[in-house]
Amino acid sequence: DGGITQSPKYLFRKEGQNVTLSCEQNLNHDAMYWYRQDPGQGLRLIYYSQIVNDFQKGDIAEGYSVSREKKESFPLTVTSAQKNPTAFYLCASSRGQGDQETQYFGPGTRLLVL
Amino acid sequence: AQSVAQPEDQVNVAEGNPLTVKCTYSVSGNPYLFWYVQYPNRGLQFLLKYITGDNLVKGSYGFEAEFNKSQTSFHLKKPSALVSDSALYFCAVRDIPGRHDYKLSFGAGTTVTVRA
Numbered sequence: 001d002g003g004i005t006q007s008p009k010y011l012f013r014k015e016g017q018n019v020t021l022s023c024e025q026n027l028n029h030d031a032m033y034w035y036r037q038d039p040g041q042g043l044r045l046i047y048y049s050q051i052v053n054d055f056q057k058g059d060i061a062e063g064y065s066v067s068r069e070k071k072e073s074f075p076l077t078v079t080s081a082q083k084n085p086t087a088f089y090l091c092a093s094s095r096g097q098g099d100q101e102t103q104y105f106g107p108g109t110r111l112l113v114l
Numbered sequence: 115a116q117s118v119a120q121p122e123d124q125v126n127v128a129e130g131n132p133l134t135v136k137c138t139y140s141v142s143g144n145p146y147l148f149w150y151v152q153y154p155n156r157g158l159q160f161l162l163k164y165i166t167g168d169n170l171v172k173g174s175y176g177f178e179a180e181f182n183k184s185q186t187s188f189h190l191k192k193p194s195a196l197v198s199d200s201a202l203y204f205c206a207v208r209d210i211p212g213r214h215d216y217k218l219s220f221g222a223g224t225t226v227t228v229r230a
């Protein structure tokens with residue numbers, strides 16, 4: 001988990017509320033990723049960013065939004081449009097310089113709905 | 115898109131016995147394969163990867179993986195399991211190598227339990 005921090009560790013969302021998950025890395029990585037983990041389903045990609053001020057939708061982007069204003073930061077907002085947000089959210093980063101590059105993960109944020 | 119399958123939801127072994135976690139893949143080009151481990155309520159930790167070259171890849175914590183092109187497999191192995199190896203293990207493959215998004219496709223995961 002070293003080099004990538006996520007906060008908070010636990011987050012509670014009320015009905016109709018937008019919440020933002022923080023992800024910061026000090027690895028000088030260009031690429032950053034957000035995954036959602038549900039039991040028995042592995043990890044699914046929500047959004048990714050290869051460079052500052054640019055990001056792309058992943059496989060399950062509906063109900064989520066991101067920004068990439070700084071190289072070190074890639075916050076994820078879970079909007080009220082996401083009807084089933086309860087999950088474990090993982091942020092990752094990589095140098096983004098080739099297929100052989102390893103993605104490194106943060107410790108995760110568990111989102112629960114009140 | 116590429117894909118990986120982990121055919122076993124759970125693997126149970128006794129401490130000191132060999133541990134094998136299975137993974138098969140489907141790719142349309144050269145495979146780039148990864149293994150990660152996850153402890154409860156933690157992020158994923160990188161164990162090892164296969165890019166090219168030697169079919170036996172050695173990684174962290176005494177783990178190794180054997181790449182078998184003819185069987186399209188990349189099984190994770192450890193000669194002598196420890197109770198502390200009990201965790202959730204994920205196999206992943208680079209999704210569409212050569213396209214510059216470097217996405218990974220993950221298997222559903224295999225829960226390993228090592229009993230004392």
